[in-house]
Amino acid sequence: MDVYIIGAARTPIGSLNGQLSGLPAHELGGIAIKEALRRAGVKSDQVSEVIMGQILTAGCGQNPARQAAMKAGIPKEVTSMLVNMLCGSGLKAVVLGAQSIQCGSASVVIAGGQESMSQAPHCVQMRAGVKFGDTPLVDTMMKDGLVDAFHGYSMGTTAENVAKQYSITRADQDHFSALSQQHTEAAQKAGRFKAEIVPVTVPSRKGSVSVDSDEFPRHGTTVETLSKLKPAFASDGTGTVTAGNSSGMNDGAAAVVLASKDKVQELQCTPLARVVSWAQAGVDPSVMGLGPIPAIQKALSNAGWKVEDVDLFELNEAFAAQSLAVINELKLDKAKVNVNGGAIALGHPIGASGCRVLVTLLHALASTGGKKGVAALCVGGGMGIAVCVERDV
Numbered sequence: 001m002d003v004y005i006i007g008a009a010r011t012p013i014g015s016l017n018g019q020l021s022g023l024p025a026h027e028l029g030g031i032a033i034k035e036a037l038r039r040a041g042v043k044s045d046q047v048s049e050v051i052m053g054q055i056l057t058a059g060c061g062q063n064p065a066r067q068a069a070m071k072a073g074i075p076k077e078v079t080s081m082l083v084n085m086l087c088g089s090g091l092k093a094v095v096l097g098a099q100s101i102q103c104g105s106a107s108v109v110i111a112g113g114q115e116s117m118s119q120a121p122h123c124v125q126m127r128a129g130v131k132f133g134d135t136p137l138v139d140t141m142m143k144d145g146l147v148d149a150f151h152g153y154s155m156g157t158t159a160e161n162v163a164k165q166y167s168i169t170r171a172d173q174d175h176f177s178a179l180s181q182q183h184t185e186a187a188q189k190a191g192r193f194k195a196e197i198v199p200v201t202v203p204s205r206k207g208s209v210s211v212d213s214d215e216f217p218r219h220g221t222t223v224e225t226l227s228k229l230k231p232a233f234a235s236d237g238t239g240t241v242t243a244g245n246s247s248g249m250n251d252g253a254a255a256v257v258l259a260s261k262d263k264v265q266e267l268q269c270t271p272l273a274r275v276v277s278w279a280q281a282g283v284d285p286s287v288m289g290l291g292p293i294p295a296i297q298k299a300l301s302n303a304g305w306k307v308e309d310v311d312l313f314e315l316n317e318a319f320a321a322q323s324l325a326v327i328n329e330l331k332l333d334k335a336k337v338n339v340n341g342g343a344i345a346l347g348h349p350i351g352a353s354g355c356r357v358l359v360t361l362l363h364a365l366a367s368t369g370g371k372k373g374v375a376a377l378c379v380g381g382g383m384g385i386a387v388c389v390e391r392d393v
Contacts, residue, residue, distance in 0.1 A: 001101065001102045001104070001260060001261065002260070002261045002274055003097075003098040003101045003102060003258055003259070003260065003261075003274070003275045004258070004259050004260075004261065004264050004271035004272075004273070004274050004275070005256050005257065005258060005271060005272045005273050005274075005275065005362065005389065006040040006041075006042070006257050006258070006259045006264060006267070006269050006270075006271050006272065007036040007037060007038075007039040007040025007041075007042065007256065007257035007272070008036055008039070008196065008254075008255070008256045008257070008272055008358070008359045008362050008363070009032050009035035009036040009039055009196065009197070009198045009254070009255060009359065010032055010196055010197060010198070010252065010253065010254035010255070010352075010355070010356050010359045010360075011028050011031055011032055011197065011198060011200050011252050011253045011254070012197055012199070012200060012211050012212060012213055012214050012215065012252065013214045013215065013216055013250050013251070013252040013346050013347040013349060013356070014118070014211070014215050014216070014250060014251040014252060014347075014349075015215045015216045015248065015250060015251075015347065016117055016118055016248065016249040016250060016251075017118050018118070018215050018216075018251070019202060019209075019211045019215050020116070020118070020200060020202065020211060020215075020251040020252065021116070021118035021119065021251060022202055022203065023116065023200070023202060023251070024060065024064075024116055024119055025054055025056070025060060025064055025068075025114040025115050025116040025119070025251075025253070025351070026060065026061075026064040026065075026067035026068040026071060026114065027068075027071055028114050028115075028116065028200070028251065028252060028253035028352075029052055029054075029064070029065070029067075029068030029071070029072075029112065029113075029114030029253040029255070029352075030067075030068045030069070030070075030071025030072040031071075031072075031198060031200055031253065032112055032114070032198065032253040032254050032255040033050070033052075033068060033069065033071075033072035033074070033110050033112065033255045034071075034072040034073060035198035035255075036110065036112070036255040036256055036257050037072070037110065037257060039257075040257040040259075040267075040269065041267060041269055042108055042257055042259075042267065044072070044073050044074050044075060044078075045075050045078075046107075046108050047074055047075075047078050047108050047109070047110055048078070048100070048105075048106035048107055048108050048109055049078065049079055049080070049081070049097070049100060049106050049109050049110070050065055050066075050068070050069040050074060050078060050079070050080040050081070050109070050110045050111075051065065051080070051081050051083060051093040051096050051097050051100075051109060051110070051111045051112075052064070052065035052068055052069075052080070052081075052082060052083065052090075052093055052110075052111070052112055052113060052114055052255075053082070053083045053084065053085065053088075053089025053090040053091075053092060053093045053112070053113035053114070053351045053352070053354055053355070054082055054083075054084065054089065054113065054114050054115055054351040054352075055084055055086055055087075055089060055115065055144060055145050055350050055351040056115060056116070056117060056119075056120040056140060056141055056144055056145055056350070056351065057082070057084075058120065058121055058123055058140040058144065059121045059123075059140075063080060063081075063082055064082060064114065065080040065081055065082040065083075066079075066080035066082075068080070068114055068253075069110070074110075081096075083096065084351075085354075085379060085383070085385070086145070086350065086379050086380040086381060086383075087316065087318065087348070087350050087353055087354065087377050087378065087379050087380060088280070088354050088377050088379040088383065088384075088385040089113050089350075089351045089354055090112055090113025090254060090351060090352050090353060090354025090355030090356065090358075091113075091354030091355060091357070091358060091375060091376075091377060091385050091386075091387055092280075092354060092385060093111040093112060093113060093354070093355065094111040094112070094256060094258070094275070094354070094355060094358060094387060095278045095280075095385070095387065096111065097109035097110070097111035097258045098111075098258055098275045098278070101258060101259070101260050106260075107259065107260045107262065107263040108257065108258070108259050108260075108263055109257075109258045109259075110255055110256070110257055110258075111255065111256055111258060111355065112253065112254050112255030112256060112352070112355040113253065113254055113255075113349075113351045113352035113353065113354050113355045113356070114252075114253035114254075114349075114351060114352050115250075115251065115252065115253070115349040115350050115351035115352045115353075116251045116349075117141055117145070117249045117250055117251055117349060117350065118251050119251075120139070120140045120141035120144075120145070121140055122137040122138060122139050122140065123137065123138050123140055124136070124137050124138065141249065142154075145350050145380075146249075146350075146380075148285055148286070148288070148380065148381065149285075149380075149381060150285045150286075150381070150382075151285065151286060153233075154233055155288070155318065155319075155380060156232055156233035156241050156246060156319070157233050157234070158285070158286055158287060158288045158289055158322075159233070159241045159246070159289055159318070159319035159321040159322055160233055160234050160238075160239060160240065160241050160321070161286050161287050162287050162289045162290060162319075162321045162322045162325050163240050163241065163321040164238075165287060165325075166321075166324070166325045166328065166329075168240070168320075168321050168324050168325065169240065170227075170240040170242075170245075171223075171227075172320070172324055173240055173241070173242075173245040173319075173320035173321055173324070174223050174226040174227055174242075174244065174245055174320070175223055176245070176320040176323060176324055176344075177221075177226055177244055177245040177320045177344045177345075178221055178222055178223045178226055179341075180317060180320075180338065180341045180342050180344040180345045181217060181218055181219075181221035181341065181344065181345040182221065182341075183338065183339065183340055183341035183345070184214075184217045184340060184341025184342075184345035184346055185217060185219045185220075185221075185341075185345075186340075187340035187341060188213060188214070188217060188219075192340055192363075192364075192367060193213070193214065193340065193360075193363075194212075195363050195366075195367070196359050196360060196362075196363040197212060197213070197214075199211060199212035200212075214346050214347065215347075216248050216250055216345070216346060216347035217341070217345045217346060218345070221244075221345075225244075226242070226244040226245065229242040229243055229244045230242065232246070240321070241319060241320075241321060245319065245320040245321070245344065246318070246319050246320070246344065247316075247317055247318050247319065247342075247343035247344055247347065247348035248343070248344075248347040248348055249347075249348070250347030250348055250349040251349050252347070252349035252352045252356065253349070253352050254352050254355035254356040254358070254359045255355060255359075256355060256358065256359065256362075258275070259271075271392070272362045272366070272391070273362055273365070273373070273389040273390055273391045273392075274389065274390050274391075274392070275387065275388075275389055276302075276303045276305075276372075276388040276389060276390050277299050277300075277302035277303040277387070277388045278299055278302070278385070278386065278387045278388070279295050279296075279297075279298030279299035279301075279302055279385070279386055280295055280298075280383060280384065280385045280386075281293075281294035281295040281297075281298060281383065281384050281385075282382055282383050282384075283382045283383065283384065284382050285380075285381050285382035286382070287382070288322075288378055288379065288380055288381060288382045288383070289318055289319060289321065289322020289323075289325065289326070289378045290322065290325060290326070290329075290378070290384070291377075291378040291379050291382065291383045291384025291385075292315060292326045292376040292377065292378050292384040292385075292386060293325075293326055293329050293330060293384065294384060295376055295383075295384030295385050295386040296326075296330060296374060296376050296384070296386045297330070298386070299374065299376075299386035299387065299388050300374070300388065302388070303388040305372065305388065307330060307331065307332065308333075309372055310336065310372050310373065310374050310388075311336065311365065311368070311370030311371055311372050311373060312336050312337075312339060312361060312364055312365055312368065312370050312372075312373045312374075313332060313336055313337045313338070313373070313374050313375075313376070314337075314338060314342075314357040314358070314360055314361035314364065314373065314374070314375045314376075315327075315337060315338060315342065315357070315375075315376050315377070316342065316343050316348065316353050316354075316357050316376070316377040316378065317338065317342035317343040317344040317345075317348075318343065318348065318377075318378050319344075320344060322378055323342070323344075326376075326378075339364055339368070340360065340364060343357075353377060354375075354377055354385070357375045357376075357377065358375040358387060358389070361373045361374075361375045361389065362389065365389075365391050366391070370391070371390060371391050372388070372389075372390050372391075373388070373389050373390075373391075374386055374387070374388050374389075375387050375389070
């Protein structure tokens with residue numbers, strides 16, 4: 001059974017403790033859901049199910065996906081589910097939604113992701129009490145989102161491992177990162193993100209403020225400015241991964257509306273794209289950034305496509321090192337990859353990014369006249385996920 005994407009939207013991406021930091025993840029998710037529905041022309045009572053990705057849920061209350069759905073005006077009779085596949089969560093939600101439709105248990109599914117890294121709390125285990133001495137607080141953003149559970153080191157160290165394995169130099173990474181920033185700067189100035197973004201109204205001391213553009217990009221970034229940054233994850237003199245050639249810590253949400261072919265015909269709407277295939281794959285956690293390589297290969301095989309058939313790739317730039325490894329290993333045409341920049345410039349609200357890259361891909365295909373696209377991400381713990389979509393042009 002064919003599954004179509006009939007609506008897609010995302011919030012702007014906020015910086016850590018930035019413009020969106022006062023809004024919890026479910027409020028950001030609710031905004032994206034409501035706008036995606038509006039664009040699809042679907043009424044809230046026509047929705048079968050809501051599936052949202054989120055990683056940092058400590059202290060967020062029960063089922064933040066349900067909270068987001070209710071915030072968006074989805075009726076109480078419609079159920080909601082939260083997904084945690086780390087950075088792949090938002091895209092895994094889309095896959096689960098598509099599978100639900102293909103199984104015949106749903107006709108319209110809202111899927112996406114949401115995250116407020118700014119509101120991730122610090123925590124302490126006090127259930128049994130502390131008899132003596134100090135008790136440290138654990139940063140749940142790091143513990144649950146950014147530190148490998150198997151080796152106990154940061155995602156940045158896995159990028160160092162990839163850089164060493166593939167002989168990717170600091171200069172290579174800084175050049176890639178500068179291009180990402182420059183492409184995003186050009187896209188922002190040309191207004192190419194406006195079609196995918198729903199403005200977010202945030203309270204301030206001077207009254208409500210409308211945030212309608214991504215906050216994280218650093219205009220004017222060059223290789224020279226990036227080259228001045230110190231390695232962030234290795235202190236032995238061999239480090240090449242810096243804050244400048246890594247993605248950021250951010251806030252944001254994204255959502256799409258999925259529908260069956262029968263529902264599309266009933267609604268008489270024009271789909272943004274058809275979901276053609278998907279795949280996921282596992283790799284060694286120490287080089288988790290390589291996950292998109294087998295995931296993309298499997299997704300392309302499932303679609304019956306070759307690399308050269310794809311018009312655009314939207315790959316989450318967790319780190320320049322792993323992005324370059326994926327591009328080089330798959331022999332991708334760099335002119336087709338992240339044409340408006342990627343997460344190094346835009347930011348990486350981890351639970352939302354899976355759907356964010358898909359929303360950005362859909363709009364980039366539409367604006368360039370492209371037909372076939374692939375969205376993919378590496379996933380902490382050593383995984384990758386990819387989805388192939390096709391426009392009817």
